[in-house]
Amino acid sequence: MRNLFNFLLKYFSVLFFLILEIISFSLIISSQSYQRAHFFSSSNTVVASIYQTGNSVVEFFKLKTSNENLSEENTQLKNEIIALKRQLSAFEMQKSDSSELRLAPETAYRYISAKVINCSTSKMQNYITLNKGMRDGVRKNMGVISEEGAVGIVIDVSDKFSVVIPIINTKLLISSKFKRNNYSGTLTWSGVNSRFASLNDIARHVEFSKGDTLITSGFTPSFPENIPIGFVDDFHIDPSDSYYTIKISLAVDFKTLAHVKIIDYSNFDEQTTLEKSVQN
Amino acid sequence: MLQKILQNILLFVALVLIQVLVLNNIQFLGFVNPYIYILFLLSQPVKQPRMLTLTLAFMLGITIDIFSSTLGIHAFATVFVAFIRSGVIKLFFSIDEGFNPSPSFFSLGVGVYIRYVSVIVVIHHILLFTLEAFSFANFGFVLLKALLSAIITILLILGTQSFNKK
Numbered sequence: 001m002r003n004l005f006n007f008l009l010k011y012f013s014v015l016f017f018l019i020l021e022i023i024s025f026s027l028i029i030s031s032q033s034y035q036r037a038h039f040f041s042s043s044n045t046v047v048a049s050i051y052q053t054g055n056s057v058v059e060f061f062k063l064k065t066s067n068e069n070l071s072e073e074n075t076q077l078k079n080e081i082i083a084l085k086r087q088l089s090a091f092e093m094q095k096s097d098s099s100e101l102r103l104a105p106e107t108a109y110r111y112i113s114a115k116v117i118n119c120s121t122s123k124m125q126n127y128i129t130l131n132k133g134m135r136d137g138v139r140k141n142m143g144v145i146s147e148e149g150a151v152g153i154v155i156d157v158s159d160k161f162s163v164v165i166p167i168i169n170t171k172l173l174i175s176s177k178f179k180r181n182n183y184s185g186t187l188t189w190s191g192v193n194s195r196f197a198s199l200n201d202i203a204r205h206v207e208f209s210k211g212d213t214l215i216t217s218g219f220t221p222s223f224p225e226n227i228p229i230g231f232v233d234d235f236h237i238d239p240s241d242s243y244y245t246i247k248i249s250l251a252v253d254f255k256t257l258a259h260v261k262i263i264d265y266s267n268f269d270e271q272t273t274l275e276k277s278v279q280n
Numbered sequence: 281m282l283q284k285i286l287q288n289i290l291l292f293v294a295l296v297l298i299q300v301l302v303l304n305n306i307q308f309l310g311f312v313n314p315y316i317y318i319l320f321l322l323s324q325p326v327k328q329p330r331m332l333t334l335t336l337a338f339m340l341g342i343t344i345d346i347f348s349s350t351l352g353i354h355a356f357a358t359v360f361v362a363f364i365r366s367g368v369i370k371l372f373f374s375i376d377e378g379f380n381p382s383p384s385f386f387s388l389g390v391g392v393y394i395r396y397v398s399v400i401v402v403i404h405h406i407l408l409f410t411l412e413a414f415s416f417a418n419f420g421f422v423l424l425k426a427l428l429s430a431i432i433t434i435l436l437i438l439g440t441q442s443f444n445k446k
Contacts (some may be wrong), residue, residue, distance in 0.1 A: 013330035020338045020359045027345075027352030028411060047347055054301040120304060120348065122313045124413045127349040163349060170413075191413065192311075192421060 048129055048161040051118040059115075059258060066258045069147045109224060111261040112136055114144075114162075121168060121254045124191040128152065128164040128254075132262065138162045143222035143263040149251030150174065150216055150227045151260055162262075167229070168194050168254055175220050176229050179213040181206070187214070187229060187248065194254050196233065199246040206244075208232060214248055221271045223263065288320075292340065295320050300347040311425050314432040315354075317344055318404055319440065321362055322397060326369055327380040337362030350412065357407040361400050368399050385441050393441070398434055405430040 114136075118129035132138050134157050144151040144164050152166035165172045170191045176199070177184035183206045189197045199214070212232045218225030230248040237244045299317040306313065321337050341355030348354070369375070369383070372392045381387035383396060409426035410419075 010330075013334065016331055017334055017359065017363045020334060021356060024338075024341070024352040024356035024359060028356065028414070029352075031351045050297075050301070050347075058305070122311045123348075123350070125350060129349075191418065 045158060045160065048117065048131075048158070051129055052131060055115075055117040062256060062258045065256050070259070073147045105267050107224065108267055109263050109265040112138060112264055113259065113261050114138075115259055116257050117161075119166075119254060119257055121194040124170050126166055126169050126194075126254070128166050128257070128260075130154075130162045130164060130260065130262070131160070133158050133160040133162050135159055137264055138262055139264075139268075141222055141268070142265070143216075143220075143224075143227075144260050145223075145227055145263065146252055146257060146260045148228070148253070150223060150229045151252055151254075151257070153222050154262065164260075166254060167197060167250060167252070174223075174229065175217045176214050177217040178206075178208055179215050179226075180208070183208075184217045184219070195250055197230065197248045197250055199248055200243060202244045202246060204237060204242050204244070208235075210234065221265055221268050224265070291323070292320055296340075296343050296347070299344060304348060309428070312428045312432055314429055314436055315344075315405065315408065316433055316436050316440075318358065318361070318401060318433070319437050321358060321365070322400060322437065323382050323384065324365075325380050325382045326366065326375055330363075330366070333362050333365065334359060353408060353411045356411060357404050360407055361404045364403070365400060368396060371399075372396055394434075394438065397437055398430075401433050401437070402427070402430045405433065 114130040114132040120126045142154045152164045156163040174187045216223040216227040228251045230250040233249040235246040337358045341358035344354040405426040
């Protein structure tokens with residue numbers, strides 16, 4: 001009897017092992033597609049608040065670079081304001097009645113500024129946690145940018161925190177185009193180096209050169225047009241290929257990322273429902 | 281007994297915090313990321329009931345997973361090494377009847393302990409990095425990453441053990 005009991009115990013531990021492995025593996029499979037809800041992710045309140053405490057120490061060391069970036073952006077914005085004021089006064093002189101002026105619908109967005117409280121760069125599937133959530137107006141699928149350029153897309157939101165899937169995650173594909181000729185392609189990240197990504201669907205006839213700027217295409221409602229993504233670092237094409245292999249050096253250095261802006265596009269729902277109704 | 285449990289809980293929390301707050305931010309050479317939390321599993325008593333070891337391993341793995349938004353990956357790898365652990369110990373060391381040591385330099389001997397840690401950590405890391413990539417494209421690079429990270433993890437674990445005077 002005792003032997004039987006021992007045998008069952010031994011057998012049960014193997015069964016238990018298999019059950020645990022199957023649970024883990026199905027969790028891995030279900031989190032393979034990034035659109036799926038992440039129930040247990042770093043937007044979880046307990047996890048995020050631990051990260052926030054840890055980050056308050058680290059942030060001190062990033063202050064200098066982020067200050068420099070901010071002041072640079074500040075000057076740029078001030079210049080823009082001056083230019084815009086000049087244009088506005090010119091228009092006001094032309095037209096006394098401004099009621100006919102209407103904003104193009106795709107430009108109706110505002111920014112929510114947020115702080116990065118956790119960011120990995122060394123993995124294949126990197127994620128970023130931000131300290132803004134639903135109560136600050138953050139929703140799924142919003143684009144995230146920093147002063148340097150595009151960062152990623154919000155995939156999960158809790159009340160106070162949100163998780164972003166950055167460009168340096170092998171699951172995210174970003175629609176991009178060349179600034180100089182509007183030719184668009186899909187940017188992918190191979191998982192090797194956090195400074196570089198690749199662009200593999202640019203046809204042979206397209207003209208471009210090293211140093212060309214790659215910007216967001218504006219075809220996805222998450223990002224407005226004209227946000228820098230990166231620069232052409234190197235490219236080559238085999239005689240038999242019809243597409244270039246292009247190495248893009250990313251505009252954002254994810255290792256020093258500290259402050260970001262979340263793009264709140266007010267016509268998001270209207271645009272996506274309209275697009276979906278056509279597809280179905 | 282109670283002291284043992286408290287000690288284990290403390291070790292668990294300390295290792296998880298060190299892992300997610302410090303080590304996950306260290307990127308030596310840009311991609312080497314040591315996973316020292318496995319030390320918790322490595323230092324469980326040799327003859328601990330298997331079900332308990334497996335449960336602890338799953339809890340440890342899933343905790344790390346929640347913190348790094350990689351659901352299931354750490355849990356899978358950690359449960360796997362928890363399962364093969366007693367086999368690996370038996371490979372290098374014969375345990376006397378009625379004797380149930382927690383593996384360390386002193387209970388197993390330096391040579392055996394280093395071999396035991398190395399085998400477990402290397403298997404754990406290779407499994408972990410392969411699952412993280414979830415494809416065999418770039419497998420050479422994944423393997424290189426896994427092995428370099430494993431070396432750092434082994435050195436860190438042996439470093440903490442040399443402080444442990446008992």
